[in-house]
Each structure stands twice: as structure tokens, then as C-alpha cells.
Amino acid sequence: MSRSSWSVLKTLLPYVWNNGWRLRLRLVTAVVLVFCGIALNIITPLLFGYAVKSMSSQHVSVLVPLIIGGYGIFWTIGAVIVQVKDAIIFRVLERAVRRLSLDLFDHLHTLSLKFHLSIKTGAVLSAINRAQNALPELFWAMGLYVIPTVIELFSAGIVFGRLYGWTYAAMLVSASLAYCVYILLAVEKSTTYQRTFNDVHNKTSAWIVESLSNFETVKYFSSHRYEHALCDKLLENRERAASRRWIFSFVGVYGGGGLVMGISLFLFTLFLAYKVVWGDLDIGGFVAIHTYFTQSLDSLANNFPYMVRKIREGFVDMEYVFDLMSISPEVIDRPMALPVVKKSPTIEFRNVSFAYEEQRKVLHDISFELPAGQTLAIVGSTGSGKSTIARLLFRFYDVSSGAVFIDGEDVRNIKQDSLRASIGILPQDVTLFDMSIYDNIVYGHQDATEQDVENAVRFAHLKDFITSLPDGYQTMVGTRGLALSGGEKQRIALARVFLKKPQIYIFDEPTSALDAYTQREISHNLRVLSEDLTTLIIAHRLTTVAHADRIIVLDKGKILEQGSHSQLLSQDGYYAFLWKQQQSEA
Ligand SMILES: Nc1ncnc2c1ncn2[C@@H]1O[C@H](COP(=O)(O)OP(=O)(O)O)[C@@H](O)[C@H]1O
Numbered sequence: 001m002s003r004s005s006w007s008v009l010k011t012l013l014p015y016v017w018n019n020g021w022r023l024r025l026r027l028v029t030a031v032v033l034v035f036c037g038i039a040l041n042i043i044t045p046l047l048f049g050y051a052v053k054s055m056s057s058q059h060v061s062v063l064v065p066l067i068i069g070g071y072g073i074f075w076t077i078g079a080v081i082v083q084v085k086d087a088i089i090f091r092v093l094e095r096a097v098r099r100l101s102l103d104l105f106d107h108l109h110t111l112s113l114k115f116h117l118s119i120k121t122g123a124v125l126s127a128i129n130r131a132q133n134a135l136p137e138l139f140w141a142m143g144l145y146v147i148p149t150v151i152e153l154f155s156a157g158i159v160f161g162r163l164y165g166w167t168y169a170a171m172l173v174s175a176s177l178a179y180c181v182y183i184l185l186a187v188e189k190s191t192t193y194q195r196t197f198n199d200v201h202n203k204t205s206a207w208i209v210e211s212l213s214n215f216e217t218v219k220y221f222s223s224h225r226y227e228h229a230l231c232d233k234l235l236e237n238r239e240r241a242a243s244r245r246w247i248f249s250f251v252g253v254y255g256g257g258g259l260v261m262g263i264s265l266f267l268f269t270l271f272l273a274y275k276v277v278w279g280d281l282d283i284g285g286f287v288a289i290h291t292y293f294t295q296s297l298d299s300l301a302n303n304f305p306y307m308v309r310k311i312r313e314g315f316v317d318m319e320y321v322f323d324l325m326s327i328s329p330e331v332i333d334r335p336m337a338l339p340v341v342k343k344s345p346t347i348e349f350r351n352v353s354f355a356y357e358e359q360r361k362v363l364h365d366i367s368f369e370l371p372a373g374q375t376l377a378i379v380g381s382t383g384s385g386k387s388t389i390a391r392l393l394f395r396f397y398d399v400s401s402g403a404v405f406i407d408g409e410d411v412r413n414i415k416q417d418s419l420r421a422s423i424g425i426l427p428q429d430v431t432l433f434d435m436s437i438y439d440n441i442v443y444g445h446q447d448a449t450e451q452d453v454e455n456a457v458r459f460a461h462l463k464d465f466i467t468s469l470p471d472g473y474q475t476m477v478g479t480r481g482l483a484l485s486g487g488e489k490q491r492i493a494l495a496r497v498f499l500k501k502p503q504i505y506i507f508d509e510p511t512s513a514l515d516a517y518t519q520r521e522i523s524h525n526l527r528v529l530s531e532d533l534t535t536l537i538i539a540h541r542l543t544t545v546a547h548a549d550r551i552i553v554l555d556k557g558k559i560l561e562q563g564s565h566s567q568l569l570s571q572d573g574y575y576a577f578l579w580k581q582q583q584s585e586a
């Protein structure tokens with residue numbers, strides 16, 4: 001077992017053990033049953049040998065039926081115990097799976113947006129699924145089979161040695177050990193194939209999810225054949241990797257194991273036969289010793305390779321999950337992080353520069369102030385960095401240099417939870433949960449009253465739309481909201497953020513998907529809503545922001561101009577140019 005396997009075990013043990021006294025009792029019971037099983041496995045063949053001996057002696061003992069009866073009972077109890085202990089322990093292991101999955105889920109939620117944009121959901125999902133299967137199998141195989149088998153082997157050796165002689169015991173133990181060592185080595189080798197298979201399998205799952213979630217684009221470009229071919233190629237790799245894994249595990253592990261076992265059995269039987277011929281051993285002894293030997297090796301051959309393979313695969317399957325678990329969040333709370341931002345705070349960006357990737361700076365030395373209760377608008381061409389400013393304020397990312405302040409406090413000193421609770425953001429790209437419209441609106445505010453929801457819906461101009469739907473509020477929005485138009489999604493998100501009643505608003509192109517009429521109505525509502533709340537509004541269409549207290553014109557990550565609408569017009573710069581252009585278009 002490699003060192004990393006130990007650390008995997010160490011991390012997993014608390015999940016199995018710390019589950020309250022009931023589950024702990026189950027665990028202990030299972031372990032006790034394991035030892036009963038070992039004892040029975042050792043006693044049963046002894047009884048059998050004894051019975052054979054009694055029958056073959058001159059005076060057949062009256063005890064024979066009793067001995068055979070005992071043999072039958074012990075054998076049966078042994079067989080039942082195996083199943084009972086499995087049944088008892090699975091509840092414990094499934095609880096461990098549940099807790100591990102939940103921890104992983106929570107952990108993934110603490111990781112940065114950067115991480116989430118970089119992973120493939122399909123790959124993560126299939127890795128989690130495999131880990132969910134691997135955890136119980138790992139403990140089951142190890143705790144109930146492999147470790148007991150090794151204990152049984154040595155106990156059997158001792159009993160055997162005392163009863164029949166240490167030569168036989170040494171032969172039994174060394175034959176078993178040779179077999180075990182071979183299996184361990186072969187399984188270790190076969191995990192290379194397992195790892196390759198896992199990689200290919202993760203890639204394949206990730207691609208399938210990717211392709212299906214781009215269903216519409218696939219249709220737009222009639223590229224089903226192309227997708228088919230790509231998927232086929234990946235599945236072909238998967239098939240090859242899987243076959244290689246199977247071949248190695250069947251031929252290498254089981255086939256080779258059978259060979260090692262066969263040779264041991266042959267040598268041992270030959271040795272016993274000589275003992276009989278030389279008169280050192282009677283027939284009863286021959287049968288008992290031989291039965292013992294074959295039974296021990298049989299149970300080893302039946303369980304050991306399968307279990308060791310399960311364990312090794314289990315560790316490999318857990319690896320990816322542990323890799324995920326060990327990724328630390330990039331955006332973290334400082335130890336002394338402060339809570340809550342007060343109502344309607346000031347916001348300041350001071351010499352902020354930022355790059356998503358090192359080579360390409362997206363914001364250059366941005367400085368501006370947004371006084372309490374005022375509205376600041378950011379305008380500029382697409383890609384100029386407007387949404388990035390919103391993401392930095394929300395602290396999806398930390399600045400590369402400079403700082404962002406809320407009420408004079410660096411956002412890095414504010415608890416993320418309370419920072420995010422105080423900001424209501426209408427993102428540029430709205431995604432919805434595949435739930436009803438109602439559930440999407442109250443998301444985050446499940447305790448909202450009907451009146452609250454009504455108000456939010458009226459605010460977002462959704463009333464007519466919702467009443468026009470046969471299922472009204474209960475209409476399902478489809479995966480990521482695909483069953484709605486862009487404008488409908490945007491307005492649902494608006495209703496949702498209205499319910500949040502935050503201290504700061506960020507509207508990122510809030511009316512980009514709306515028609516001229518709705519746009520005007522909603523712009524008006526936004527203005528009323530943000531009347532005396534600190535508000536950052538990002539827009540492409542300048543009419544939506546003309547009312548703002550201050551406007552920043554952003555170009556290629558730099559502030560080009562700033563001032564009020566009338567100031568900027570009188571400066572007759574880039575803003576004035578854009579304004580004239582947009583006026584003439586309208
Ligand atoms: N997650 C990201 N990783 C790398 N680059 C990004 C990422 N998000 C945005 N960008 C880049 O940053 C620049 C600014 O993006 P953004 O702030 O969204 O622009 P705007 O909102 O003004 O249209 C763009 O050039 C964009 O390609």
C-alpha cells in the first residue's frame with residue numbers, strides 16, 4: 001500500500017467511525033462477527049477431519065453423528081454470518097458515502113469562479129459517482145475480507161501446526177503467502193490500466209455532457225455527424241482501455257494466481273502422499289490435512305484477488321476526489337474578516353489592476369468613487385472590462401494590485417458571506433434552475449410572502465407574461481432556463497434580486513435583452529428602486545444611464561472619461577460621440 005493510500009484511509013476513517021453510537025455499534029458487531037467467522041472457519045474442517053478419523057478407526061465411535069451434526073451446524077452458521085455482517089455494515093458505509101459526498105459538494109461550492117469555469121462538470125460528476133461506489137467497497141473488502149483472511153491464515157497456521165505438526169503449517173502459510181504476494185503485485189500492476197481507463201472514462205463523460213448541453217448549436221450547424229464521430233472516437237478509446245483493464249485483471253491476476261495455487265497444491269499433495277506411503281500419516285490424517293489445506297487456499301482464491309482488486313481500484317477511484325478536496329479556495333476570508341456592510345455604503349476602487357490570466361491585463365489602474373446612495377454607471381464597448389469591475393466588487397476574484405473598498409474597508413477584510421449578502425447583482429448572463437418560475441423568483445428567499453412575490457413580479461414587468469402561461473407561476477423553465485426567452489429570463493432574475501433587498505445593487509446590462517418599450521419601463525423602475533441605494537449600473541445603451549450621478553467611460557480596461565451626463569456631453573469626447581451615434585440610430 002503506497003503512502004498516499006494510507007493518507008486516503010486516514011482521511012476516510014472518521015467518515016466511517018464518527019457517526020454516532022448506533023452506527024458505531026453496528027461497526028463493532030460486524031467486527032465481532034468477522035472474528036466468529038474466522039473461528040468457525042478454523043473449527044469446521046477440524047470437526048470434519050475428526051469425523052473421518054472416528055469412522056476409519058476400528059471401533060466406530062457413537063460420537064460420529066454428533067460430530068457430523070456439529071460440523072453441519074458450524075458450517076451453516078459460518079455461511080450465514082458472512083451475509084449478516086455484510087448487511088450490518090453497509091448502513092455504516094452508506095452513511096460515510098453520504099457525509100463524504102456532502103463535504104465534497106460543500107467544498108466545490110467554496111471554490112472560486114475561476115475553478116468552476118475551468119472544470120468539466122461531466123468529469124467531476126463521473127468521478128464523484130465512482131468514489132461513491134468505491135468508498136463502501138474499499139472498507140467492505142478490506143475490513144470484512146482481506147484483513148480477516150490474513151488473520152485467519154495465521155491462526156489456521158497455528159492451530160494446524162499444533163495438531164498435525166509445524167512442517168505442514170509452514171507449508172500452508174508459505175503457499176498462502178506466495179499466492180497473496182503474487183496477487184498483490186499483479187493487482188498493483190493492473191492499476192496502471194485502471195488509471196488509464198479512469199482518465200479516458202472521465203474525458204468521455206465530460207464530452208457527452210458538453211455535447212448534449214450544446215444541443216442547439218449542434219442543430220444550428222447540422223453537426224450531428226461530427227458529434228457522432230467524436231463521441232464514437234472517445235468511446236472507442238474507452239472500449240480499448242476497458243478491455244485492456246479486463247484482460248490484465250483476468251489473465252494476469254486470476255490466471256497467474258491459479259497457476260501459483262495449482263503448483264502449491266500439487267507439491268503439498270505429493271508430500272502428503274509420500275508421508276502416507278512411508279507410514280508417517282494415516283488416511284484420516286491425510287484427508288483432514290488435505291481438506292484443511294484446500295479449504296484454506298480455496299477461500300483465499302475465492303476472495304482475495306477480487307477484494308484486493310476492489311481495494312486497489314477503490315484507492316485509485318478515490319484519488320481524483322481527494323485531488324478535488326485538496327484544492328484550496330483562492331478567494332478566502334482573512335482570519336479577522338469583518339461582518340456586514342451597513343445600509344447603502346460608499347464604494348471605492350483605488351488603482352485597481354486585474355488580469356484573469358497573467359499574460360493579459362484586463363483592467364489598468366482603475367480608480368473611482370461611488371458615494372453612499374448614489375448611482376454610478378459604467379459604459380464602454382464590449383470586452384472593455386465592465387463586468388469584470390462588477391465581479392471584483394462581488395469578490396469573485398481578488399484584484400491583482402490596488403484595492404476595492406466598501407465604506408472604507410478593503411473587501412478582502414470583509415466576510416465573503418456578508419459581502420455577498422449585501423450585494424444584489426443582476427448578472428449579464430442569467431442562468432436559472434430547472435424549477436418553476438415561482439421557485440426561481442423566490443430562490444434565496446424561500447420565506448417570501450405572496451405579496452412580496454407580487455411586488456417583485458410587478459416591478460420586473462412579468463405579470464402579463466406569467467398570467468399568459470397555462471401553468472402560471474408553476475411553469476417549469478427548462479434546463480438553465482432554456483425554455484424561456486432572454487428577456488423573460490432577465491426579468492425573472494430582476495424579480496429575484498428585487499426580493500433580496502440588498503445594500504448595494506449591481507445591474508449588469510439589465511435591459512440588454514428587452515424591447516424598447518419594456519426597456520423604458522424597467523429603466524424607470526430601476527431608477528426609482530436605486531433612488532437612495534448605492535448602485536452600480538453597467539450599460540451599453542447610454543439612455544439607460546443618462547440619469548446616473550456619475551458615469552465612467554471604459555475603454556480597453558482604462559478609464560477614458562468620467563463625470564455626469566451633461567459634463568461628459570459638454571466635454572465633447574468619446575461619450576459625446578457615442579451619445580450622438582446612438583441618438584441618430586434611434
Ligand atoms: N473568466 C475569464 N477568463 C479570462 N478572460 C476573461 C474572463 N472573463 C472575461 N475575460 C476577458 O476580460 C475582458 C473583459 O471582459 P468583461 O469584463 O466581461 O467585458 P465587458 O463586460 O465590458 O463586455 C474580455 O476581453 C474578456 O475576454
Ligand SMILES: [Mg+2]
Nearest residue numbers: 386387388428
Ligand atoms: Mg459584460
